[in-house]
Amino acid sequence: MSNLPQFDPTPLTELPAFEALDDHAASLEDVHLRELFADDPGRAARFSLEAEGIFLDYSKNRITGETVELLLNLAEESGLRERIDAMFRGDHINLTENRSVLHVALRAPKTQELLVDGVNVVEQVHAVLDKMSEFSDRVRSGAWKGFTGKPVRNIVNIGIGGSDLGPVMAYEALKFYSQRDLTFRFVSNVDGTDFAEATRDLDAAETLFIVASKTFTTLETMTNAHSARQWALAQLGDEKAIASHFVALSTNAAEVSKFGIDTANMFGFWDWVGGRYSMDSAIGLSTMIAIGPENFRAMLAGFHAMDEHFRTAPFESNLPVMMGLLTVWYNNFFGSQTVAILPYDQYLKRFPAYLQQLTMESNGKSITVSGEEVDYETGAIYWGEPGTNGQHSFYQLIHQGTKLIPCDFLGFSRSLNPQGDHHDILIANLFAQAEALAFGKTSEEVEAQGTAEELVPHKTFEGNRPSNMILAEKLTPEILGKLIALYEHNVFTQGAIWQIDSFDQWGVELGKVLAMRIVPELKGASELHHDSSTNALIERYRRQKA
Numbered sequence: 001m002s003n004l005p006q007f008d009p010t011p012l013t014e015l016p017a018f019e020a021l022d023d024h025a026a027s028l029e030d031v032h033l034r035e036l037f038a039d040d041p042g043r044a045a046r047f048s049l050e051a052e053g054i055f056l057d058y059s060k061n062r063i064t065g066e067t068v069e070l071l072l073n074l075a076e077e078s079g080l081r082e083r084i085d086a087m088f089r090g091d092h093i094n095l096t097e098n099r100s101v102l103h104v105a106l107r108a109p110k111t112q113e114l115l116v117d118g119v120n121v122v123e124q125v126h127a128v129l130d131k132m133s134e135f136s137d138r139v140r141s142g143a144w145k146g147f148t149g150k151p152v153r154n155i156v157n158i159g160i161g162g163s164d165l166g167p168v169m170a171y172e173a174l175k176f177y178s179q180r181d182l183t184f185r186f187v188s189n190v191d192g193t194d195f196a197e198a199t200r201d202l203d204a205a206e207t208l209f210i211v212a213s214k215t216f217t218t219l220e221t222m223t224n225a226h227s228a229r230q231w232a233l234a235q236l237g238d239e240k241a242i243a244s245h246f247v248a249l250s251t252n253a254a255e256v257s258k259f260g261i262d263t264a265n266m267f268g269f270w271d272w273v274g275g276r277y278s279m280d281s282a283i284g285l286s287t288m289i290a291i292g293p294e295n296f297r298a299m300l301a302g303f304h305a306m307d308e309h310f311r312t313a314p315f316e317s318n319l320p321v322m323m324g325l326l327t328v329w330y331n332n333f334f335g336s337q338t339v340a341i342l343p344y345d346q347y348l349k350r351f352p353a354y355l356q357q358l359t360m361e362s363n364g365k366s367i368t369v370s371g372e373e374v375d376y377e378t379g380a381i382y383w384g385e386p387g388t389n390g391q392h393s394f395y396q397l398i399h400q401g402t403k404l405i406p407c408d409f410l411g412f413s414r415s416l417n418p419q420g421d422h423h424d425i426l427i428a429n430l431f432a433q434a435e436a437l438a439f440g441k442t443s444e445e446v447e448a449q450g451t452a453e454e455l456v457p458h459k460t461f462e463g464n465r466p467s468n469m470i471l472a473e474k475l476t477p478e479i480l481g482k483l484i485a486l487y488e489h490n491v492f493t494q495g496a497i498w499q500i501d502s503f504d505q506w507g508v509e510l511g512k513v514l515a516m517r518i519v520p521e522l523k524g525a526s527e528l529h530h531d532s533s534t535n536a537l538i539e540r541y542r543r544q545k546a
Protein backbone atom coordinates (compact mmCIF):
# COMPACT_ATOMS: atom_id res chain seq x y z
CA MET A 1 0.00 0.00 0.00
CA SER A 2 1.42 3.37 -1.01
CA ASN A 3 1.95 5.98 1.68
CA LEU A 4 1.24 8.81 -0.79
CA PRO A 5 -1.71 11.04 0.12
CA GLN A 6 -4.91 9.81 -1.50
CA PHE A 7 -7.36 11.93 -3.48
CA ASP A 8 -10.13 10.33 -5.44
CA PRO A 9 -12.52 12.83 -7.06
CA THR A 10 -15.46 11.97 -9.31
CA PRO A 11 -14.07 11.71 -12.85
CA LEU A 12 -14.27 15.03 -14.68
CA THR A 13 -16.38 13.81 -17.58
CA GLU A 14 -18.97 12.45 -15.15
CA LEU A 15 -19.56 15.81 -13.48
CA PRO A 16 -23.00 17.25 -14.41
CA ALA A 17 -21.45 20.62 -15.33
CA PHE A 18 -18.99 18.97 -17.73
CA GLU A 19 -21.82 17.21 -19.53
CA ALA A 20 -23.88 20.39 -19.60
CA LEU A 21 -20.94 22.34 -21.02
CA ASP A 22 -20.54 19.78 -23.76
CA ASP A 23 -24.14 20.35 -24.94
CA HIS A 24 -23.88 24.07 -24.44
CA ALA A 25 -20.69 24.31 -26.54
CA ALA A 26 -22.48 22.57 -29.41
CA SER A 27 -25.25 25.18 -29.23
CA LEU A 28 -22.68 27.98 -29.53
CA GLU A 29 -20.76 26.51 -32.44
CA ASP A 30 -22.43 28.73 -35.01
CA VAL A 31 -22.86 31.79 -32.85
CA HIS A 32 -20.62 34.70 -33.86
CA LEU A 33 -19.09 37.29 -31.55
CA ARG A 34 -20.62 39.89 -33.87
CA GLU A 35 -24.09 38.72 -32.85
CA LEU A 36 -23.21 38.44 -29.20
CA PHE A 37 -21.97 42.04 -29.14
CA ALA A 38 -24.87 43.33 -31.24
CA ASP A 39 -27.40 41.66 -28.95
CA ASP A 40 -25.96 43.05 -25.75
CA PRO A 41 -24.61 46.60 -25.61
CA GLY A 42 -23.49 45.97 -22.02
CA ARG A 43 -21.39 42.93 -22.95
CA ALA A 44 -17.96 44.49 -22.44
CA ALA A 45 -18.89 45.68 -18.97
CA ARG A 46 -20.60 42.41 -18.11
CA PHE A 47 -17.57 40.31 -19.03
CA SER A 48 -14.83 42.43 -17.48
CA LEU A 49 -13.13 42.12 -14.13
CA GLU A 50 -10.73 44.32 -12.26
CA ALA A 51 -8.68 43.45 -9.23
CA GLU A 52 -5.43 44.65 -7.73
CA GLY A 53 -4.76 47.07 -10.57
CA ILE A 54 -5.22 44.42 -13.25
CA PHE A 55 -8.11 44.75 -15.66
CA LEU A 56 -9.34 41.74 -17.62
CA ASP A 57 -11.74 42.18 -20.52
CA TYR A 58 -12.90 38.68 -21.45
CA SER A 59 -15.90 39.78 -23.47
CA LYS A 60 -14.28 38.80 -26.78
CA ASN A 61 -14.63 35.14 -25.87
CA ARG A 62 -17.19 32.78 -27.36
CA ILE A 63 -19.27 32.75 -24.23
CA THR A 64 -22.66 33.81 -22.94
CA GLY A 65 -23.92 34.34 -19.42
CA GLU A 66 -24.90 30.67 -19.43
CA THR A 67 -21.35 29.62 -20.33
CA VAL A 68 -19.95 31.49 -17.37
CA GLU A 69 -22.56 29.99 -15.09
CA LEU A 70 -21.78 26.46 -16.25
CA LEU A 71 -18.03 27.02 -15.98
CA LEU A 72 -18.51 28.29 -12.43
CA ASN A 73 -20.57 25.17 -11.69
CA LEU A 74 -17.71 23.10 -13.06
CA ALA A 75 -15.32 24.87 -10.69
CA GLU A 76 -17.60 24.12 -7.75
CA GLU A 77 -18.20 20.51 -8.72
CA SER A 78 -14.46 20.00 -9.23
CA GLY A 79 -13.81 21.02 -5.65
CA LEU A 80 -11.68 23.99 -6.69
CA ARG A 81 -12.48 25.84 -3.46
CA GLU A 82 -11.29 22.88 -1.41
CA ARG A 83 -8.12 22.55 -3.55
CA ILE A 84 -7.28 26.23 -3.02
CA ASP A 85 -7.79 25.96 0.73
CA ALA A 86 -5.67 22.81 0.80
CA MET A 87 -2.77 24.59 -0.93
CA PHE A 88 -2.88 27.59 1.40
CA ARG A 89 -3.13 25.24 4.41
CA GLY A 90 0.10 23.54 3.40
CA ASP A 91 -1.50 20.15 2.70
CA HIS A 92 0.59 17.78 0.62
CA ILE A 93 -1.24 18.61 -2.62
CA ASN A 94 1.78 17.59 -4.68
CA LEU A 95 0.55 14.05 -4.31
CA THR A 96 3.14 12.12 -6.31
CA GLU A 97 6.02 13.75 -4.45
CA ASN A 98 4.10 13.88 -1.16
CA ARG A 99 4.90 17.58 -0.61
CA SER A 100 3.26 20.84 0.30
CA VAL A 101 3.05 23.43 -2.45
CA LEU A 102 3.61 26.75 -0.79
CA HIS A 103 5.10 29.30 -3.14
CA VAL A 104 2.45 31.57 -1.61
CA ALA A 105 4.50 31.50 1.60
CA LEU A 106 7.44 33.10 -0.26
CA ARG A 107 5.51 36.35 -0.45
CA ALA A 108 3.55 36.22 2.78
CA PRO A 109 4.07 39.21 5.07
CA LYS A 110 6.23 38.67 8.13
CA THR A 111 3.24 38.70 10.46
CA GLN A 112 1.51 35.81 8.71
CA GLU A 113 1.86 32.24 9.93
CA LEU A 114 1.94 29.29 7.56
CA LEU A 115 2.72 25.90 8.98
CA VAL A 116 4.41 23.14 7.04
CA ASP A 117 4.44 19.97 9.08
CA GLY A 118 4.18 22.11 12.22
CA VAL A 119 6.89 24.68 11.38
CA ASN A 120 6.09 28.34 10.60
CA VAL A 121 7.80 28.74 7.23
CA VAL A 122 7.09 32.47 6.90
CA GLU A 123 9.71 33.15 9.55
CA GLN A 124 12.28 31.13 7.57
CA VAL A 125 11.32 32.93 4.36
CA HIS A 126 11.94 36.33 5.91
CA ALA A 127 15.26 35.28 7.39
CA VAL A 128 16.47 34.36 3.89
CA LEU A 129 15.01 37.55 2.41
CA ASP A 130 16.90 39.61 4.99
CA LYS A 131 20.13 37.80 4.17
CA MET A 132 19.55 38.31 0.44
CA SER A 133 18.83 42.01 1.02
CA GLU A 134 22.01 42.52 2.98
CA PHE A 135 24.08 40.74 0.33
CA SER A 136 22.37 42.58 -2.55
CA ASP A 137 23.06 45.93 -0.92
CA ARG A 138 26.72 45.06 -0.55
CA VAL A 139 27.07 44.04 -4.19
CA ARG A 140 25.13 47.07 -5.43
CA SER A 141 27.15 49.52 -3.38
CA GLY A 142 30.48 47.93 -4.30
CA ALA A 143 31.14 46.94 -0.69
CA TRP A 144 31.32 43.27 -1.70
CA LYS A 145 34.83 42.91 -3.05
CA GLY A 146 36.27 40.26 -5.29
CA PHE A 147 39.47 38.40 -4.47
CA THR A 148 41.74 41.15 -5.80
CA GLY A 149 39.85 43.90 -3.97
CA LYS A 150 37.86 45.12 -6.96
CA PRO A 151 34.08 45.48 -6.52
CA VAL A 152 31.85 43.05 -8.38
CA ARG A 153 30.37 44.55 -11.58
CA ASN A 154 29.21 41.43 -13.45
CA ILE A 155 26.70 38.93 -12.16
CA VAL A 156 26.38 35.59 -13.94
CA ASN A 157 23.46 33.38 -12.93
CA ILE A 158 24.08 29.71 -13.70
CA GLY A 159 20.92 27.61 -13.56
CA ILE A 160 18.40 25.88 -15.80
CA GLY A 161 14.63 25.43 -16.02
CA GLY A 162 13.02 26.91 -12.95
CA SER A 163 16.41 28.17 -11.78
CA ASP A 164 16.87 30.20 -14.96
CA LEU A 165 13.64 31.13 -16.73
CA GLY A 166 12.19 33.16 -13.85
CA PRO A 167 15.41 35.09 -13.16
CA VAL A 168 15.94 35.88 -16.88
CA MET A 169 12.34 36.91 -17.39
CA ALA A 170 12.29 39.10 -14.26
CA TYR A 171 15.60 40.74 -15.11
CA GLU A 172 14.35 41.63 -18.59
CA ALA A 173 10.91 42.66 -17.34
CA LEU A 174 12.31 44.96 -14.66
CA LYS A 175 15.41 46.22 -16.46
CA PHE A 176 14.00 49.73 -16.25
CA TYR A 177 14.43 49.54 -12.47
CA SER A 178 17.87 47.90 -12.56
CA GLN A 179 21.20 49.33 -11.49
CA ARG A 180 22.76 50.09 -14.84
CA ASP A 181 26.42 49.87 -13.89
CA LEU A 182 25.98 46.17 -13.19
CA THR A 183 26.01 43.62 -16.01
CA PHE A 184 23.80 40.55 -15.80
CA ARG A 185 24.22 37.35 -17.77
CA PHE A 186 22.37 34.05 -17.58
CA VAL A 187 23.93 30.72 -18.46
CA SER A 188 21.62 27.73 -18.71
CA ASN A 189 22.45 25.54 -21.69
CA VAL A 190 25.01 22.77 -21.31
CA ASP A 191 26.13 23.77 -24.81
CA GLY A 192 29.56 25.28 -24.08
CA THR A 193 28.68 28.19 -26.33
CA ASP A 194 26.32 29.56 -23.70
CA PHE A 195 29.05 29.82 -21.08
CA ALA A 196 31.71 30.96 -23.54
CA GLU A 197 29.63 33.81 -24.94
CA ALA A 198 28.39 34.90 -21.51
CA THR A 199 31.90 35.26 -20.12
CA ARG A 200 34.17 36.10 -23.07
CA ASP A 201 34.37 39.83 -22.33
CA LEU A 202 34.28 39.60 -18.53
CA ASP A 203 37.07 40.13 -16.02
CA ALA A 204 36.94 37.37 -13.39
CA ALA A 205 38.16 39.82 -10.73
CA GLU A 206 34.87 41.73 -11.13
CA THR A 207 32.56 38.76 -11.70
CA LEU A 208 30.23 37.01 -9.29
CA PHE A 209 28.76 33.62 -10.19
CA ILE A 210 25.42 32.73 -8.70
CA VAL A 211 24.98 28.98 -8.93
CA ALA A 212 21.23 28.49 -8.79
CA SER A 213 20.14 24.92 -8.29
CA LYS A 214 17.56 23.58 -5.90
CA THR A 215 19.12 20.11 -5.92
CA PHE A 216 22.70 21.17 -6.75
CA THR A 217 23.03 18.00 -8.79
CA THR A 218 21.52 19.10 -12.14
CA LEU A 219 23.93 17.98 -14.85
CA GLU A 220 23.77 21.11 -17.00
CA THR A 221 24.14 23.50 -14.10
CA MET A 222 26.94 21.59 -12.41
CA THR A 223 28.81 21.28 -15.71
CA ASN A 224 28.54 25.05 -16.23
CA ALA A 225 29.42 25.76 -12.60
CA HIS A 226 32.58 23.65 -12.84
CA SER A 227 33.56 25.45 -16.04
CA ALA A 228 32.98 28.77 -14.27
CA ARG A 229 35.20 27.62 -11.43
CA GLN A 230 38.00 26.74 -13.85
CA TRP A 231 37.53 29.98 -15.76
CA ALA A 232 37.77 32.02 -12.55
CA LEU A 233 40.74 30.06 -11.24
CA ALA A 234 42.59 30.44 -14.54
CA GLN A 235 42.38 34.22 -14.15
CA LEU A 236 42.61 34.59 -10.39
CA GLY A 237 45.05 31.75 -9.76
CA ASP A 238 44.04 30.88 -6.21
CA GLU A 239 41.47 28.47 -4.74
CA LYS A 240 40.75 31.04 -2.04
CA ALA A 241 39.23 33.28 -4.74
CA ILE A 242 36.19 30.98 -5.00
CA ALA A 243 34.75 32.28 -1.71
CA SER A 244 34.38 35.84 -3.00
CA HIS A 245 33.26 34.97 -6.54
CA PHE A 246 30.71 32.19 -6.02
CA VAL A 247 27.46 32.05 -4.11
CA ALA A 248 24.84 29.31 -4.19
CA LEU A 249 21.04 29.27 -4.20
CA SER A 250 20.00 25.82 -3.12
CA THR A 251 18.25 23.48 -0.72
CA ASN A 252 21.26 21.16 -0.63
CA ALA A 253 23.93 22.47 1.75
CA ALA A 254 25.99 19.26 1.59
CA GLU A 255 26.46 19.48 -2.20
CA VAL A 256 27.08 23.23 -2.05
CA SER A 257 29.98 22.82 0.33
CA LYS A 258 31.29 19.83 -1.63
CA PHE A 259 31.51 22.16 -4.64
CA GLY A 260 33.67 24.49 -2.54
CA ILE A 261 31.18 27.26 -1.81
CA ASP A 262 31.12 28.37 1.82
CA THR A 263 27.59 27.67 3.10
CA ALA A 264 27.70 31.15 4.66
CA ASN A 265 27.35 32.27 1.03
CA MET A 266 24.42 30.00 0.38
CA PHE A 267 20.85 31.29 0.22
CA GLY A 268 18.42 28.53 1.03
CA PHE A 269 14.91 27.54 0.13
CA TRP A 270 12.76 24.49 0.73
CA ASP A 271 11.31 21.41 -0.90
CA TRP A 272 7.82 22.94 -0.85
CA VAL A 273 8.97 25.45 -3.49
CA GLY A 274 8.72 23.93 -6.96
CA GLY A 275 11.43 24.98 -9.44
CA ARG A 276 9.03 26.76 -11.77
CA TYR A 277 7.43 28.50 -8.79
CA SER A 278 10.72 29.65 -7.28
CA MET A 279 11.64 32.98 -8.89
CA ASP A 280 10.50 34.85 -5.78
CA SER A 281 12.57 32.64 -3.44
CA ALA A 282 16.37 32.79 -3.09
CA ILE A 283 16.38 31.87 -6.80
CA GLY A 284 15.51 35.55 -7.33
CA LEU A 285 18.84 36.77 -5.94
CA SER A 286 19.97 38.07 -9.34
CA THR A 287 16.66 39.94 -9.64
CA MET A 288 17.16 41.47 -6.22
CA ILE A 289 20.72 42.56 -7.01
CA ALA A 290 19.47 44.12 -10.24
CA ILE A 291 16.48 46.05 -8.91
CA GLY A 292 17.36 46.37 -5.22
CA PRO A 293 15.72 44.85 -2.14
CA GLU A 294 12.98 47.48 -1.95
CA ASN A 295 11.76 46.83 -5.47
CA PHE A 296 12.04 43.09 -4.90
CA ARG A 297 9.82 43.38 -1.84
CA ALA A 298 7.36 45.47 -3.87
CA MET A 299 7.26 42.59 -6.37
CA LEU A 300 6.58 40.16 -3.51
CA ALA A 301 3.78 42.41 -2.27
CA GLY A 302 2.28 42.23 -5.76
CA PHE A 303 2.42 38.43 -5.73
CA HIS A 304 0.82 38.41 -2.28
CA ALA A 305 -2.01 40.75 -3.30
CA MET A 306 -2.90 38.38 -6.17
CA ASP A 307 -2.61 35.37 -3.83
CA GLU A 308 -5.13 36.97 -1.51
CA HIS A 309 -7.42 37.82 -4.39
CA PHE A 310 -7.26 34.20 -5.60
CA ARG A 311 -7.83 32.84 -2.09
CA THR A 312 -10.73 35.09 -1.14
CA ALA A 313 -12.56 36.49 -4.19
CA PRO A 314 -15.77 34.72 -5.21
CA PHE A 315 -15.10 32.68 -8.33
CA GLU A 316 -17.25 34.91 -10.55
CA SER A 317 -14.98 37.88 -9.84
CA ASN A 318 -11.75 35.92 -9.46
CA LEU A 319 -9.27 36.77 -12.23
CA PRO A 320 -7.13 33.60 -12.19
CA VAL A 321 -10.19 31.37 -11.79
CA MET A 322 -11.96 33.02 -14.73
CA MET A 323 -8.87 32.78 -16.95
CA GLY A 324 -8.33 29.15 -15.98
CA LEU A 325 -11.96 28.28 -16.73
CA LEU A 326 -11.80 29.97 -20.13
CA THR A 327 -8.74 27.90 -21.02
CA VAL A 328 -10.62 24.75 -20.01
CA TRP A 329 -13.58 25.94 -22.13
CA TYR A 330 -11.59 26.10 -25.38
CA ASN A 331 -9.32 23.17 -24.56
CA ASN A 332 -12.07 20.71 -23.70
CA PHE A 333 -15.06 21.91 -25.68
CA PHE A 334 -13.64 23.62 -28.80
CA GLY A 335 -10.65 21.38 -29.51
CA SER A 336 -8.17 24.25 -29.09
CA GLN A 337 -4.65 23.01 -28.66
CA THR A 338 -2.81 26.18 -27.72
CA VAL A 339 -2.92 29.56 -26.00
CA ALA A 340 -0.93 32.47 -27.46
CA ILE A 341 0.67 34.91 -25.01
CA LEU A 342 1.04 38.27 -26.69
CA PRO A 343 2.53 40.99 -24.50
CA TYR A 344 2.58 44.46 -26.03
CA ASP A 345 5.60 45.49 -24.02
CA GLN A 346 9.20 44.90 -25.01
CA TYR A 347 10.25 44.38 -21.40
CA LEU A 348 8.03 41.29 -21.31
CA LYS A 349 9.89 39.65 -24.16
CA ARG A 350 10.76 36.59 -22.06
CA PHE A 351 7.33 36.33 -20.46
CA PRO A 352 5.97 33.82 -23.01
CA ALA A 353 9.05 31.59 -22.53
CA TYR A 354 8.63 31.78 -18.78
CA LEU A 355 4.96 30.86 -19.06
CA GLN A 356 5.79 27.93 -21.33
CA GLN A 357 7.46 26.19 -18.44
CA LEU A 358 4.98 27.33 -15.82
CA THR A 359 2.00 26.09 -17.79
CA MET A 360 3.29 23.10 -19.72
CA GLU A 361 5.51 21.51 -17.08
CA SER A 362 2.63 21.95 -14.65
CA ASN A 363 -0.28 20.72 -16.73
CA GLY A 364 1.27 18.51 -19.40
CA LYS A 365 0.03 15.34 -17.67
CA SER A 366 -2.22 12.49 -18.73
CA ILE A 367 -2.66 10.58 -15.47
CA THR A 368 -5.12 11.89 -12.89
CA VAL A 369 -4.51 12.22 -9.17
CA SER A 370 -6.37 8.93 -8.78
CA GLY A 371 -3.87 7.24 -11.08
CA GLU A 372 -6.24 6.87 -14.03
CA GLU A 373 -5.47 7.83 -17.59
CA VAL A 374 -7.48 10.90 -18.60
CA ASP A 375 -10.15 10.60 -21.31
CA TYR A 376 -10.13 14.32 -22.05
CA GLU A 377 -7.58 16.93 -23.11
CA THR A 378 -5.29 18.54 -20.51
CA GLY A 379 -2.50 21.15 -20.72
CA ALA A 380 -2.64 23.59 -23.61
CA ILE A 381 0.51 24.50 -25.52
CA TYR A 382 1.57 28.02 -24.53
CA TRP A 383 3.65 30.10 -26.86
CA GLY A 384 4.04 33.67 -28.03
CA GLU A 385 6.15 36.70 -28.79
CA PRO A 386 5.80 40.36 -27.99
CA GLY A 387 3.55 42.49 -30.18
CA THR A 388 3.91 44.14 -32.57
CA ASN A 389 6.68 41.81 -33.83
CA GLY A 390 4.39 38.78 -33.83
CA GLN A 391 1.95 40.61 -36.12
CA HIS A 392 4.54 40.55 -38.88
CA SER A 393 5.22 36.90 -38.32
CA PHE A 394 2.68 34.33 -37.13
CA TYR A 395 -0.54 36.30 -36.61
CA GLN A 396 -1.58 35.36 -40.16
CA LEU A 397 -2.37 31.87 -38.92
CA ILE A 398 -4.32 33.16 -35.93
CA HIS A 399 -6.45 35.38 -38.19
CA GLN A 400 -7.03 33.14 -41.19
CA GLY A 401 -5.67 29.67 -40.40
CA THR A 402 -7.74 26.59 -39.67
CA LYS A 403 -6.97 26.47 -35.95
CA LEU A 404 -8.76 28.18 -33.11
CA ILE A 405 -6.12 29.90 -30.99
CA PRO A 406 -7.30 31.76 -27.90
CA CYS A 407 -5.00 34.72 -27.26
CA ASP A 408 -4.00 36.54 -24.10
CA PHE A 409 -3.13 40.12 -24.98
CA LEU A 410 -1.23 42.15 -22.36
CA GLY A 411 -0.54 45.86 -22.33
CA PHE A 412 0.11 48.93 -20.19
CA SER A 413 -1.46 52.37 -20.48
CA ARG A 414 1.75 54.19 -19.63
CA SER A 415 5.09 53.54 -21.26
CA LEU A 416 8.27 53.45 -19.20
CA ASN A 417 10.06 54.98 -22.17
CA PRO A 418 7.71 57.56 -23.66
CA GLN A 419 8.93 58.48 -27.08
CA GLY A 420 6.91 60.51 -29.56
CA ASP A 421 3.90 58.51 -30.78
CA HIS A 422 5.40 55.10 -30.12
CA HIS A 423 3.14 54.13 -27.28
CA ASP A 424 -0.11 55.20 -28.94
CA ILE A 425 0.89 53.25 -32.05
CA LEU A 426 1.75 50.21 -29.95
CA ILE A 427 -1.52 50.24 -28.04
CA ALA A 428 -3.57 51.00 -31.17
CA ASN A 429 -2.15 47.79 -32.61
CA LEU A 430 -2.92 45.89 -29.43
CA PHE A 431 -6.59 46.90 -29.45
CA ALA A 432 -6.88 46.53 -33.22
CA GLN A 433 -5.67 42.93 -33.18
CA ALA A 434 -8.24 41.85 -30.61
CA GLU A 435 -10.94 43.69 -32.55
CA ALA A 436 -9.91 42.15 -35.88
CA LEU A 437 -9.79 38.66 -34.41
CA ALA A 438 -13.23 38.95 -32.86
CA PHE A 439 -15.14 40.71 -35.61
CA GLY A 440 -13.15 39.98 -38.75
CA LYS A 441 -14.21 41.41 -42.08
CA THR A 442 -17.13 39.93 -43.99
CA SER A 443 -17.04 39.15 -47.71
CA GLU A 444 -19.68 41.87 -48.19
CA GLU A 445 -17.35 44.41 -46.61
CA VAL A 446 -14.48 43.23 -48.77
CA GLU A 447 -16.63 43.40 -51.92
CA ALA A 448 -17.91 46.85 -51.03
CA GLN A 449 -14.32 48.06 -51.21
CA GLY A 450 -14.23 47.14 -54.89
CA THR A 451 -12.03 44.06 -54.40
CA ALA A 452 -11.65 41.83 -57.45
CA GLU A 453 -14.04 38.92 -57.10
CA GLU A 454 -11.40 36.20 -57.08
CA LEU A 455 -9.60 37.93 -54.21
CA VAL A 456 -12.64 38.32 -51.99
CA PRO A 457 -12.30 34.97 -50.16
CA HIS A 458 -8.60 35.65 -49.55
CA LYS A 459 -9.27 39.05 -48.07
CA THR A 460 -12.19 37.95 -45.91
CA PHE A 461 -11.63 37.55 -42.18
CA GLU A 462 -14.00 35.10 -40.58
CA GLY A 463 -13.50 36.57 -37.09
CA ASN A 464 -15.06 34.88 -34.06
CA ARG A 465 -11.56 34.26 -32.74
CA PRO A 466 -11.37 34.63 -28.98
CA SER A 467 -9.03 36.70 -26.85
CA ASN A 468 -8.54 38.07 -23.36
CA MET A 469 -7.27 41.60 -22.90
CA ILE A 470 -5.20 42.17 -19.77
CA LEU A 471 -4.37 45.78 -19.01
CA ALA A 472 -2.53 47.55 -16.21
CA GLU A 473 -1.47 51.13 -15.84
CA LYS A 474 2.29 50.69 -15.84
CA LEU A 475 4.83 47.87 -15.63
CA THR A 476 6.19 48.02 -12.07
CA PRO A 477 7.77 45.35 -9.86
CA GLU A 478 4.46 45.10 -8.03
CA ILE A 479 2.44 44.63 -11.21
CA LEU A 480 4.89 42.02 -12.48
CA GLY A 481 4.39 40.06 -9.25
CA LYS A 482 0.64 40.26 -9.74
CA LEU A 483 0.83 39.11 -13.36
CA ILE A 484 2.98 36.12 -12.53
CA ALA A 485 0.75 35.10 -9.63
CA LEU A 486 -2.25 35.54 -11.94
CA TYR A 487 -0.83 32.89 -14.26
CA GLU A 488 0.35 30.64 -11.42
CA HIS A 489 -3.18 30.46 -10.08
CA ASN A 490 -4.68 30.24 -13.55
CA VAL A 491 -2.54 27.12 -14.02
CA PHE A 492 -3.67 25.86 -10.60
CA THR A 493 -7.31 26.30 -11.58
CA GLN A 494 -6.82 24.36 -14.82
CA GLY A 495 -4.97 21.55 -13.02
CA ALA A 496 -7.67 21.28 -10.36
CA ILE A 497 -10.37 20.93 -13.02
CA TRP A 498 -8.32 18.38 -14.96
CA GLN A 499 -7.61 16.49 -11.71
CA ILE A 500 -3.88 16.27 -12.33
CA ASP A 501 -0.87 16.96 -10.14
CA SER A 502 0.31 20.34 -11.46
CA PHE A 503 3.38 20.26 -9.25
CA ASP A 504 5.37 17.20 -10.29
CA GLN A 505 7.37 16.75 -13.52
CA TRP A 506 8.15 13.07 -14.00
CA GLY A 507 8.11 13.58 -17.75
CA VAL A 508 11.56 15.19 -17.69
CA GLU A 509 13.26 12.16 -16.11
CA LEU A 510 13.54 9.55 -18.85
CA GLY A 511 15.56 11.69 -21.25
CA LYS A 512 17.99 12.58 -18.46
CA VAL A 513 18.61 8.92 -17.63
CA LEU A 514 19.11 7.95 -21.28
CA ALA A 515 21.53 10.85 -21.81
CA MET A 516 23.67 9.64 -18.91
CA ARG A 517 23.87 6.26 -20.59
CA ILE A 518 24.85 7.80 -23.93
CA VAL A 519 27.55 10.21 -22.62
CA PRO A 520 30.21 7.47 -22.16
CA GLU A 521 29.16 5.81 -25.41
CA LEU A 522 30.01 8.96 -27.34
CA LYS A 523 33.52 8.94 -25.95
CA GLY A 524 34.37 5.27 -26.47
CA ALA A 525 34.05 2.52 -29.03
CA SER A 526 31.83 0.29 -26.89
CA GLU A 527 29.21 -1.94 -28.44
CA LEU A 528 25.82 -0.24 -28.74
CA HIS A 529 22.54 -1.76 -27.64
CA HIS A 530 19.96 0.89 -28.57
CA ASP A 531 17.46 0.75 -31.40
CA SER A 532 18.90 0.88 -34.95
CA SER A 533 18.24 4.60 -35.28
CA THR A 534 19.93 5.65 -32.03
CA ASN A 535 22.85 3.25 -32.69
CA ALA A 536 23.42 4.73 -36.13
CA LEU A 537 23.26 8.30 -34.81
CA ILE A 538 25.86 7.55 -32.14
CA GLU A 539 28.12 5.88 -34.70
CA ARG A 540 27.82 8.82 -37.08
CA TYR A 541 28.69 11.23 -34.29
CA ARG A 542 31.73 9.17 -33.28
CA ARG A 543 32.97 9.15 -36.88
CA GLN A 544 32.46 12.85 -37.51
CA LYS A 545 33.88 13.86 -34.15
CA ALA A 546 37.04 11.92 -34.89
Ligand code: G6Q
Pocket: 160, 161, 162, 163, 212, 213, 214, 215, 216, 217, 218, 221, 274, 275, 276, 277, 361, 505
Ligand atom coordinates in the same frame (compact mmCIF):
# COMPACT_ATOMS: atom_id res chain seq x y z
C1 G6Q B 1 10.76 23.05 -12.37
C2 G6Q B 1 11.58 21.88 -12.61
C3 G6Q B 1 12.89 22.13 -13.30
C4 G6Q B 1 14.02 22.56 -12.41
C5 G6Q B 1 15.34 22.39 -13.16
C6 G6Q B 1 16.53 22.82 -12.37
O1 G6Q B 1 9.71 23.05 -11.80
O2 G6Q B 1 11.70 21.20 -11.42
O3 G6Q B 1 12.78 23.05 -14.36
O4 G6Q B 1 13.85 23.88 -11.98
O5 G6Q B 1 15.47 21.04 -13.54
O6 G6Q B 1 16.64 22.10 -11.20
P1 G6Q B 1 17.63 22.53 -10.07
O7 G6Q B 1 17.22 23.86 -9.56
O8 G6Q B 1 17.55 21.47 -9.02
O9 G6Q B 1 19.00 22.60 -10.70
